Amino acid sequence: MESVIEKLKEHLNHAVIGQPDLTNELLVALIANGHVLLEGPPGIAKTTAAKALANAIDSRFQRIQFTPDLLPGDVTGSDIYQQETGQFSFVPGPIMNDIVLADEINRAPAKVQSALLEAMGERQVTVGNHSYSLPNLFFVIATQNPIEQEGTYPLPEAQLDRFMMKIHLGYPSAESELEVLRMVRQQDLHKTLTHATQALCTPADILALQQKALSLYMSESVEHYIVQLVMATRHPEHYLGEAVNGGSLIEFGASPRGTLALDRCARANALLQGRDFVTPDDVRQVALPVLRHRIITSFEAQASGLSEDELLNRLISHVPAL
Structure with missing residues (x-):
């Protein structure tokens, strides 16, 4: 695998x-x-x-x-x-x-x-x-x-x-964009010689990886950390304080589906790193893409120019990993 x-x-x-x-x-x-x-x-x-x-x-x-x-x-x-x-x-x-x-x-x-x-x-x-x-x-x-x-x-x-x-x-960096330019030019020059990409794996291989990710060891402390991160999006005032008028910076926090997604993605990230156990770092590495679309910022946060990612990064830095 x-x-x-x-x-x-x-x-x-x-x-x-x-x-x-x-x-x-x-x-x-x-x-x-x-x-x-x-x-x-x-x-x-x-x-x-x-x-x-x-x-x-x-x-x-x-x-x-x-x-x-x-x-x-x-x-x-x-x-x-x-x-x-x-x-x-x-x-x-x-x-x-x-x-x-x-x-x-x-x-x-x-x-x-x-x-x-x-x-x-x-x-x-x-x-x-x-x-x-x-x-x-x-x-x-x-x-x-x-x-x-x-x-x-x-x-x-x-x-x-x-x-x-x-x-x-x-946007990519200047060095990466230069590499893209040269690669596409070479592909255009040799279009008649290119062939379809050969498949590297089958759906069965992917399904097996999905099952293996679910079987990775996750300690209770990491489980609690996942739940606390999601709870922090629902009660950000406990970590970030209140907005100027006394309201919350996050109007709606992540749903329970977000908790399940954070668990699964942390496991998948650990598997991609070649480990058979999940760490708090795995949770932190996937937290932004998993949670950024599950929260709705308040008017006060938007008026202050605070994005979803900025608020989530603040929460991640304040929520302790047990």
């Missing part, structure tokens, strides 16, 4: 240059058996990272380009009347695959975004009076541009909570 992890790391770091945090967090979400939301400006390899991961696994992959005129049935599938038989039959939609890339998910209205809720939460889709199970390896990689850009729709809080991790992407 360690060889599978190393192969996936090497493949992703080669495909996505200068984004080591992205590649690590993508693998954490995959091994933690959750879904991931990538947010950043256009052109910084969000789609490239998703495709590179899908190519490395011998699985069924489908990309869905979200647009304002997309319908829920375009995602989940629909019942189609068959004239030959006089009956309706279910035609599966693109969501019925192992790995699904929901590209620019925030360009579709809320009705279409909500079509993913059942699929991501229950791993099934319901069309008409029938429910259809999704594959065992069902992994959604969604990308979105920053909300303030024109023509986008904010994701509902209920759907955001279905994502195990929300990964923020920034």
Whole structure:
């Protein structure tokens, strides 16, 4: 299993240059058996990272380009009347695959975004009076541009909570961008010689990694640390004090789903580091992508220019690991 992890790391770091945090967090979400939301400006390899991961696994992959005129049935599938038989039959939609890339998910209205809720939460889709199970390896990689850009729709809080991790992407360094420039130029020069990437592992390998991560040893002190971090997002005044007018800096804290996600991601991170036990450092390393989309900052925090990450970093620095 360690060889599978190393192969996936090497493949992703080669495909996505200068984004080591992205590649690590993508693998954490995959091994933690959750879904991931990538947010950043256009052109910084969000789609490239998703495709590179899908190519490395011998699985069924489908990309869905979200647009304002997309319908829920375009995602989940629909019942189609068959004239030959006089009956309706279910035609599966693109969501019925192992790995699904929901590209620019925030360009579709809320009705279409909500079509993913059942699929991501229950791993099934319901069309008409029938429910259809999704594959065992069902992994959604969604990308979105920053909300303030024109023509986008904010994701509902209920759907955001279905994502195990929300990964923020920034621009690469000058050195990394130079390396990207040279690599793409070489690829363009030798297009006729390139071949499809050979899969490095199978869905069964990923499912085995997911089970192994769940079996890692976690002490009671680490469990309590996870719970206390989540509790701190609900009662930040115990650690950060109160806002100027006596209110809280965080209006809504993380849900119990956040606690479960923090546990799973910490385990996956420990496995990626080659350990068979979980430490508080594993929890801290995944805390931001796991919790940043599960809290809602107050007006006072926004007026003070405090972002979700800044508030979470303050909480992490104040909550002791027992």
